[in-house]
């Protein structure tokens with residue numbers, strides 16, 4: 093049967109027959125060569141059938157070899173497009189892994205020419221070969237050779253490729269839709285022998301895939317990393333759960349381990365390793381979840397390796413938090429030191445030569461606007477009995493109200509500093525605490541205090557907005 097193809101080489105470039113000019117390049121004037129056998133082609137551009145190239149009467153070519161060459165040629169033109177690298181995903185059928193093609197070599201000789209890869213995709217970390225499959229699968233010797241060389245090879249089955257496809261259809265077929273699998277995955281069907289302390293056990297890659305699937309379904313592919321930041325007397329603990337959110341399936345298998353690919357937090361690609369036998373993974377530099385499979389039970393263990401960067405970041409964050417915490421602690425301590433106590437106010441009062449001086453010092457210390465107080469504007473010194481009252485009212489308002497504290501009426505009468513400052517023992521002077529009580533009782537509501545029996549509880553945040561002006565009124569009224 094004659095081979096009809098829409099594709100040929102013209103001036104060494106891959107062209108579709110629809111790119112030809114029907115008037116000038118029809119028939120043998122097309123100047124096109126077969127992509128496979130290199131013989132002159134005839135461009136059939138009639139009215140009744142789809143345009144196609146045909147070979148001359150005497151040729152030695154096949155559909156398969158054209159499919160093969162065409163697939164290679166298409167891959168070579170798809171630089172910076174992505175190719176699907178697994179379509180038969182045993183773990184997650186919805187998730188296919190894809191790779192961007194940066195540079196591709198055709199017919200690349202590997203191992204001194206022992207092995208010729210149809211295509212070779214050069215990648216910074218993981219270069220791989222692409223084998224175009226159209227008649228026979230690669231022999232097991234061939235696969236083993238790739239395995240020995242440590243090169244992954246992707247086999248794409250193009251036997252269903254139509255030669256009449258346009259360029260976009262052809263690209264999609266070769267890059268994504270044609271069946272494909274990793275050649276090294278064919279090893280998965282083989283059993284691997286490994287010894288354990290108890291003797292000889294057998295495990296197949298299928299076992300591993302089943303276990304992986306089970307672990308993923310049960311949400312057990314995770315571990316925690318943590319860091320403790322320290323700064324001064326403060327510490328901060330940071331802990332993060334890193335869990336595998338999707339699993340792509342097995343990408344490598346040898347006598348030491350089974351390696352699968354997974355994703356953490358959606359986009360971070362990680363490796364999942366199942367060590368076999370006594371194999372101890374060492375110096376893993378990229379994030380790898382090492383799963384110790386309990387083949388006969390369900391006590392699997394997951395440990396992360398190669399997450400130093402991750403840990404460093406966590407440590408940095410924990411240190412930063414500890415530093416912030418320490419700063420907050422120091423600030424709190426300083427604030428406590430700056431708290432006005434009855435003692436401070438009494439000292440201030442004693443050291444002042446007049447009430448004007450006292451309130452000026454108080455205003456400086458607290459930032460309160462006290463300039464409206466009558467003592468501030470006149471030089472008149474208040475009478476003795478009047479002075480202490482103005483002072484205790486200031487103390488009540490400043491120490492307790494302003495700082496949001498709890499106040500019992502007796503506290504004023506029983507305070508030794510007050511007694512000392514005013515030169516009188518108020519503990520036995522009922523009048524003093526009564527005065528405090530009645531004064532507060534009259535005003536506690538406007539001050540925003542909560543009263544419970546004889547105790548007034550002030551909330552700093554609930555102080556009235558015009559507190560300063562109210563205070564001036566309350567001290568002098």
Ligand SMILES: [Zn+2]
Pocket residue numbers: 126127128129130131147151152153154
């Ligand atoms: Zn040909």
